[in-house]
Each structure stands twice: as structure tokens, then as C-alpha cells.
Amino acid sequence: MITIVLDTNVLINGIQDEASYANRIINLCREKKVLAILNRPLLKENKLKARHLIKEKNYLKILDDFYRQTKMVSQKTHLKVINWDKEDNKLIEAAVDGKADFIISEDNDLLYLGEYQNIKIITPQEFWHYYQENESDNSEWQDWMKGLINKP
Numbered sequence: 001m002i003t004i005v006l007d008t009n010v011l012i013n014g015i016q017d018e019a020s021y022a023n024r025i026i027n028l029c030r031e032k033k034v035l036a037i038l039n040r041p042l043l044k045e046n047k048l049k050a051r052h053l054i055k056e057k058n059y060l061k062i063l064d065d066f067y068r069q070t071k072m073v074s075q076k077t078h079l080k081v082i083n084w085d086k087e088d089n090k091l092i093e094a095a096v097d098g099k100a101d102f103i104i105s106e107d108n109d110l111l112y113l114g115e116y117q118n119i120k121i122i123t124p125q126e127f128w129h130y131y132q133e134n135e136s137d138n139s140e141w142q143d144w145m146k147g148l149i150n151k152p
Contacts, residue, residue: 001033001034001035002131003036003098003100003102004100005103006105007091007107008045008046010022010106010124011046012054015059015062021124022104024128025128028131030062030065035070035071036070037071037094037097038067038072039072039074039097039098041075041094046063050063073094075094077096078093091103092110096116096117100119102130104127105122105123
């Protein structure tokens with residue numbers, strides 16, 4: 001199974017935008033088709049920002065469901081890969097400790113890095129296309145399209 005670390009901005013924005021690539025990825029995690037990894041510092045950041053930025057309770061419930069489907073890893077690694085925004089290092093640390101395949105972010109500092117210890121750092125759109133080409137039977141895409149077409 002593919003393992004990922006979702007950047008907080010991707011998670012918060014994706015929960016609130018049902019048509020986004022990030023939302024599709026969150027749903028893959030909730031459906032246990034992709035495994036999301038968190039460590040305590042990243043979970044703390046996610047919950048703090050979610051409480052501050054998300055006002056609709058339904059989105060917070062979806063986020064709680066996402067958290068239940070994640071794998072918590074102990075923070076063993078302490079890195080200083082990105083010096084100009086030290087908060088970004090939490091994502092890399094979680095990915096290293098959890099042996100993730102991807103970090104999914106929209107943060108230019110992380111995307112500029114591109115890869116760290118064979119962990120690819122890509123956008124939600126890039127991950128979605130990778131998943132569709134390599135892992136999916138395309139039923140997720142078809143279900144998502146049906147949902148959009150059948151919305152009142």
C-alpha cells in the first residue's frame with residue numbers, strides 16, 4: 001500500500017473543497033486505499049489549524065474520520081533539511097519515521113526539494129495522476145464524477 005504524509009495546508013484545504021485533488025486523496029485514506037502517516041507534532045499542528053480555520057462541523061467530522069484511518073508513528077528523527085521554514089521539517093521527519101513513499105504538499109519550499117531519501121515530494125494533482133496511472137482501477141474517478149453529475 002502507498003504511504004503518504006499530507007501537509008497541513010493540503011489537508012485543511014482539501015477537507016473544505018470537495019472537487020479538489022486533495023479531497024480525493026483524503027477519501028482514498030479514509031477508504032484505506034492509501035495509508036496516511038502522522039506523528040504527534042504534525043497531528044497537533046493539524047488539529048490546531050483545523051479548529052482555527054474550519055467552522056463547519058461536518059468538515060471537522062470528516063477530518064476526525066481521516067485521523068482514525070492514519071498510522072501514528074513515533075518521532076525518532078530530528079532533521080534540519082529546510083532551514084528557512086523549520087516547521088516543514090515535521091513533514092519530512094514523519095515521512096522518514098513512517099517510511100512514506102510521498103509527501104503531498106503545496107508548499108513551494110518542500111516542492112523545490114522534490115525528494116528526500118527516496119520520498120517524493122509532490123502536489124496533490126501530481127499524486128492523483130500517479131495513483132490513477134499506477135494503483136487505481138479507476139473506479140474512484142468514476143464514482144467521484146458520478147457524485148458531481150448527480151448533485152442537485
